Amino acid sequence: MVALSQERLVSSTDAPVRRFSPPTFDRIFRFASLASALLVLIVLLGIIGSMIYGGWPAFSEFGLSFITSSVWNVNEDQYGAWVAIVGTLTTALIALVIGVPLSLGIAIFLTQLCPPWLKRPVATTIELLAAVPSIIYGMWGLFVFAPLFAKYVQIPVSNIVEGMPIIGTILYARTPSGVGILTAGIILAIMIIPFIASIARDILDQIPSVLRESAYGIGCTTWEVVRNVLVPQAGVSIIGAIMLGLGRALGETMAVTFVVGNANRLSGSLFDPGSTIASRIANEFNEAIGLQLNALMALGCILFLVTFTVLVLARLLVSRVKVG
Amino acid sequence: MDTALQHRSVTEPTAAPAPWGRVRRSRHLADRALKIICTLFTILGAFVLGWILLMLLIEGIGGLSPAVFTETTPGPGSQGGGIANAIVGSLILTFLGIVVATPVGVLAGTYLAEYGKTSKLAEVIRFVNDILLAAPSILIGLFVYMLMVQPMGGYSGWAGGVALAIIAVPVIVRTTEDMLRLVPGSLREAGAALGAPMSTVIIKISWKAARAGMVTGVLLATARIAGETAPLLFTALNNNFWFNPNLMGGVANLPVMIYQFALSPYENWRELAWAGALIITMSILALSVVARLLLRKDKVR
Numbered sequence: 001m002v003a004l005s006q007e008r009l010v011s012s013t014d015a016p017v018r019r020f021s022p023p024t025f026d027r028i029f030r031f032a033s034l035a036s037a038l039l040v041l042i043v044l045l046g047i048i049g050s051m052i053y054g055g056w057p058a059f060s061e062f063g064l065s066f067i068t069s070s071v072w073n074v075n076e077d078q079y080g081a082w083v084a085i086v087g088t089l090t091t092a093l094i095a096l097v098i099g100v101p102l103s104l105g106i107a108i109f110l111t112q113l114c115p116p117w118l119k120r121p122v123a124t125t126i127e128l129l130a131a132v133p134s135i136i137y138g139m140w141g142l143f144v145f146a147p148l149f150a151k152y153v154q155i156p157v158s159n160i161v162e163g164m165p166i167i168g169t170i171l172y173a174r175t176p177s178g179v180g181i182l183t184a185g186i187i188l189a190i191m192i193i194p195f196i197a198s199i200a201r202d203i204l205d206q207i208p209s210v211l212r213e214s215a216y217g218i219g220c221t222t223w224e225v226v227r228n229v230l231v232p233q234a235g236v237s238i239i240g241a242i243m244l245g246l247g248r249a250l251g252e253t254m255a256v257t258f259v260v261g262n263a264n265r266l267s268g269s270l271f272d273p274g275s276t277i278a279s280r281i282a283n284e285f286n287e288a289i290g291l292q293l294n295a296l297m298a299l300g301c302i303l304f305l306v307t308f309t310v311l312v313l314a315r316l317l318v319s320r321v322k323v324g
Numbered sequence: 325m326d327t328a329l330q331h332r333s334v335t336e337p338t339a340a341p342a343p344w345g346r347v348r349r350s351r352h353l354a355d356r357a358l359k360i361i362c363t364l365f366t367i368l369g370a371f372v373l374g375w376i377l378l379m380l381l382i383e384g385i386g387g388l389s390p391a392v393f394t395e396t397t398p399g400p401g402s403q404g405g406g407i408a409n410a411i412v413g414s415l416i417l418t419f420l421g422i423v424v425a426t427p428v429g430v431l432a433g434t435y436l437a438e439y440g441k442t443s444k445l446a447e448v449i450r451f452v453n454d455i456l457l458a459a460p461s462i463l464i465g466l467f468v469y470m471l472m473v474q475p476m477g478g479y480s481g482w483a484g485g486v487a488l489a490i491i492a493v494p495v496i497v498r499t500t501e502d503m504l505r506l507v508p509g510s511l512r513e514a515g516a517a518l519g520a521p522m523s524t525v526i527i528k529i530s531w532k533a534a535r536a537g538m539v540t541g542v543l544l545a546t547a548r549i550a551g552e553t554a555p556l557l558f559t560a561l562n563n564n565f566w567f568n569p570n571l572m573g574g575v576a577n578l579p580v581m582i583y584q585f586a587l588s589p590y591e592n593w594r595e596l597a598w599a600g601a602l603i604i605t606m607s608i609l610a611l612s613v614v615a616r617l618l619l620r621k622d623k624v625r
Binding site (some may be wrong): 004025035036112114128131135142197248251253257297307 | 334354365373377380381431452453461467521547552585601604
């Protein structure tokens with residue numbers, strides 16, 4: 001690397017004298033590379049800019065109440081984002097609560113417990129499943145999972161908890177159709193499992209095996225190695241991996257649109273249909289005109305800000321450990 | 325631990341060793357619990373994901389027929405028909421996206437690995453690229469809607485291609501940079517020592533050495549954009565006919581077709597949606613497998 005940078009330094013001072021052909025191509029190539037790299041930057045700025053530009057009329061019309069109001073009335077041109085924001089956060093939270101233990105379990109299984117011959121097939125399967133389009137998960141959720149979920153979970157649970165305080169509200173399905181906030185959260189969990197598991201596996205693989213071996217050498221059990229060696233070593237970057245999964249869960253559109261129910265009402269029950277920011281944009285955008293379009297753009301702006309924050313945090317957490 | 329061991333040897337001096345050996349029972353239990361839970365989680369994950377694929381195969385093969393590949397999508401409530409226009413439309417859109425994204429992505433990755441390296445600008449671009457890599461694709465659809473659909477006055481295949489390209493670029497940038505960084509510096513120095521300018525060193529040496537990895541990146545990006553639905557909803561949309569050769573107006577494509585048909589009340593449409601879902605998933609999985617095989621063959625990694 002040092003030699004290379006010296007080479008560049010030398011060639012930049014006395015290169016023109018020695019070259020046979022004029023260095024135009026070299027310069028063009030360098031410029032094209034720089035321009036392409038800058039294009040990546042410009043695209044991100046463009047996304048932010050277009051969201052703010054498109055959403056501005058809605059923000060200025062409703063002010064802060066755009067975020068806090070739960071009215072979404074197309075006929076009266078009254079828009080508020082609260083239901084969609086709550087739906088987005090709730091589904092993503094459910095996805096994390098279910099998905100994180102499962103994916104960490106899979107990562108630990110793959111790196112610590114799995115017999116070597118099984119390692120490659122399981123790891124490959126998980127990585128391939130991350131490539132399955134989200135719309136497939138949505139179809140599975142709507143046509144296979146939701147009917148079973150309604151029949152074997154929603155109806156029995158609703159019957160049991162009916163009339164109970166608090167739980168009777170949270171877990172009571174007025175119309176047990178299978179779709180709803182909880183279903184969306186479960187589908188999201190399934191979608192982020194391959195994602196978090198493969199990153200967590202990479203992180204655990206990077207831990208020097210001498211640390212693990214010395215812990216086993218003094219008689220630690222697998223649990224103690226995981227608890228006292230792996231977690232302290234990889235903890236921060238695993239949180240980063242979880243944040244990456246959260247970023248994905250927040251912005252996931254198609255699968256959620258299939259199973260969330262797309263209702264604009266704030267319900268105390270996890271079994272009731274709701275909507276997320278992304279599902280509302282996907283549902284209404286093509287028919288939207290005027291202020292509704294601006295309101296949807298403003299929703300996109302909020303979604304962008306939330307995911308952007310989460311992704312920046314994730315990136316900072318993951319990279320900090322790589323350096324250290 | 326010592327006391328526990330002594331205690332046991334006092335109480336049962338001649339008994340056979342406990343199944344947990346010389347380990348204190350609670351430690352043994354915690355260990356067993358971890359192992360069983362992790363294995364169960366893996367089995368559960370594999371079961372659910374296998375279930376999804378199995379459902380896809382069963383429902384999809386039921387919907388497959390020769391007509392699926394030759395006829396256009398049928399109108400609401402009618403019988404027969406296929407998804408030929410959606411398949412061709414998807415191929416065109418994906419091709420457009422990759423053709424736009426490959427040069428940009430490769431050059432940007434080259435800048436990061438060869439020119440920028442640890443400079444402030446390269447760090448910022450690397451950071452931004454990672455953000456874009458994970459940004460919700462629906463926002464990219466909204467962006468392209470503002471950028472192209474509104475000014476051009478209508479949905480078009482071009483807008484769809486650009487939206488897909490924006491999703492593909494970060495993937496290609498990332499893999500290109502990673503692969504170029506694996507090329508040993510001595511190779512470049514050897515080229516530079518022969519008097520080759522920087523661009524020649526990069527094209528003739530670095531790119532050549534990292535070729536397989538870069539192709540993998542492009543294949544993975546193709547797999548990624550082939551199944552993207554959300555950004556196409558607002559850009560290419562969909563229609564039930566053969567699209568205009570100039571790609572203006574709605575362009576039929578598999579993902580949006582699946583979305584619209586799967587949520588429709590017509591049995592015929594749903595079957596076609598399943599067939600389309602099977603075709604698209606199998607193509608994407610095949611692409612990913614090929615990409616992985618390429619990478620494994622390549623000794624750079």
